[in-house]
Amino acid sequence: MGQPGLNRRQLLAAAGGLTVAGSFGFAALGTGADALASGSQTRVRYWNLFSGGDGYNMIAMLDAFREENPGIDVKDSTLQWGSPFYTKLAMAAAGNRAPDLGVMHLGRVTGFSPGRLLDPWDVDLLAKYGVREADFNPELWKRAVIDGKLYALPLDIHVQLCFYRKDVLKKAGLLGDDGRMVPVTSTEEWFDVLKEAKKATKKGLQTLGLHANDQNFMWWFFVAFYTQLGGTYFNDAKTEVTFDTDKAVQVLEFLRRHVTDGYCVAGAADGEQFINGAPFTWEGNWSVPVFSGAKLDYGATPLPPVFGKQATHAESHSFVLPHQSDRGGATDDGAHRLAAYVVKHARQWxxxxxxxxxxxxxxxxxxxxxxxxxxxxxxxxxQATEPKVWFAGSTGILAQRVGPIVVSSTMGSAKPEAAARRMKGTLTQLLAMKNPMDGKTAAQGGTAA
Structure with a gap:
């Protein structure tokens, strides 16, 4: 495997910061260093970041693959989620230790120096195993393509949802004949729904779980509603900031109103309150197993289109090929076969x-x-997604820099107008920054689909 020419400090800074330099420990489900499994001819080393319920579901799919493909020995390792994972993956790709297959959030791929730390997929080989571009949402596939090559194979999208308690909404007269929440198409309709739901809510419970002081959730919600307004961040060439502060103010005022009107309590245990009877909570779809496990009578819909257009924040777990200078042969074929199998058998996922x-x-x-x-x-x-730039993506620099500004507005420590100006200023600074992976700005980097 080759050396992409990145030093340790560059990799650490790019993948999450020097603060995680010592966070390389991981719980190995398979070490990748022992002998081939009996009857196997090929080993595929696979790194992922799935823990909890996702981890169990992934293991089940891998076991099914092993049973159907006894000639391929899959050695899977689960690493710590977040910046430590990306740090370890980047250093492995630069230091002759890359696994044969990995997982990344799609929003992080652009900043991961495709072509240097990631290898492109062989679309003909994927097609051989039954996975083709036509099988995917066009916009999702487009996000995975950089400089005309496919660098990520999407496994899913995970989205922010409006979870609702059917028992409470029925009491409030907010369930339709189909047993689902009544449709909402404007901000005033949404606050009317909250007003009625609050009347039917048990004392001591909030009306909506909003994660008002969480920078990640606040950023995700902002992205959703800003997209509903048709807002953009940069021009296509990534040379100018096109962020619309007037539209941003509308979103920030909307989020803030949930606090000022008393519908949410900052710092509350939102998921727990929902289980205990709060009528609404905005959460990621990963909360489905939690609420289903609690035997709740509930529903979940994309975030309400309060600004007239449907759009809810979305990210994607995607398979990637960490860079190997000698990639090819049976092992690479096995990596393509494994990824295609899991993507095609995602019912359990x-x-x-x-x-x-x-x-x-x-x-x-x-x-x-x-x-x-x-x-x-x-x-x-x-799907409402972050812009396709190197500093975006789950746990990325964009969320770390802009998320706290959204929180400051929602919590009332900053006026929406001032927060919007700060957001635009931060975007301007980020656009001028160089990606530590390759020393290029967003305008100079390979981000064209």
Whole structure:
């Protein structure tokens, strides 16, 4: 494997900061160093970041693959989620230790120096194993393509949802004849819904779980509603900031109103309150197993289109090929076969709340029976995503810099107008920054689809 020419300090800074330099420990499900499994001819080393319920679902899919493909010995390792994972993956790709297959959030791929730390997928080989571009949402596939090459194979999208208690909403007269929450198409309609729901809510519980003081959730919600307004961040060439402060103020005022009108309590245990009877909470789809496990009578819909356009924040777990100078042969074939298999057999993955990226899965009878997944599957066609720049993506620099500004407005320590100006100023600074991975600004980097 080759040396992409990045030093340790560059890698640490780019993958999450020097503060995580010592956070390389991980819980190995397979060490990748022992002998091949009996009857196997090829080993595929696979790194992922899935723990909890997602981890169990992934293990089940890997076990099914092993049973059907005894000639391939899959050595899977689960690493710590977040910056430590990306740091270790980057250093492995630069230091002759890269696994054969990995997982990344799609929003982070652009900043991971595709072509230097990531190798492109062989689309013909994927097609051999039954995975083609036509099987995916066009916009999702487009996000995975950089400089004309596919650098990520989407496994899912995970979205922010409006979870609601059917028992409380029925009492408030907010359930339709279909047993689902009444549709909302404006901010005033939404606050009317909250007003009625609050009347039916038990004392001591908030009306809506908003994660008002969480920088990640606040940023994700901002992205959703700003997209509903048609807001943009940069021009196509990534040379100018196009951030619309007037539209940003509308979103910030909307988020802030939930606090000032008394519908949410900052710092409350939002998920726990929902389980105990709060009518609404905005959470990621990964909360589906939690609420289903609690035996709640609930539903989940994409975030309400209060600004007239459907859009809810979305990210994607995607398979990637960490750089290997000698990539090819049976091992690379095995990595393609494994990734294609998991993508095509994501019915179990959907049980964790994620929406499978492989669209044929969505039309199966088994998927259509999943509840509440069948209620929010439309989010696949209405994704609100971060801009395609090197500093974006889950746990990325963009969220770390802009998220706290959104929180300051929601919590009332900054006026929405001032917060919007700060957001635009921060975006301007980030656009001028160079990616530590390759020393290029967003305008200079390979981000063209």
């Amino acid at each position: 959907a049980a964790g709340g994620h929406i499978p990226a492989y669209t044929p899965t969505l039309s199966t009878a088994a998927y259509k029976k999943l509840s509440p997944q069948n209620e929010y599957v439309s989010a696949m066609d209405h």
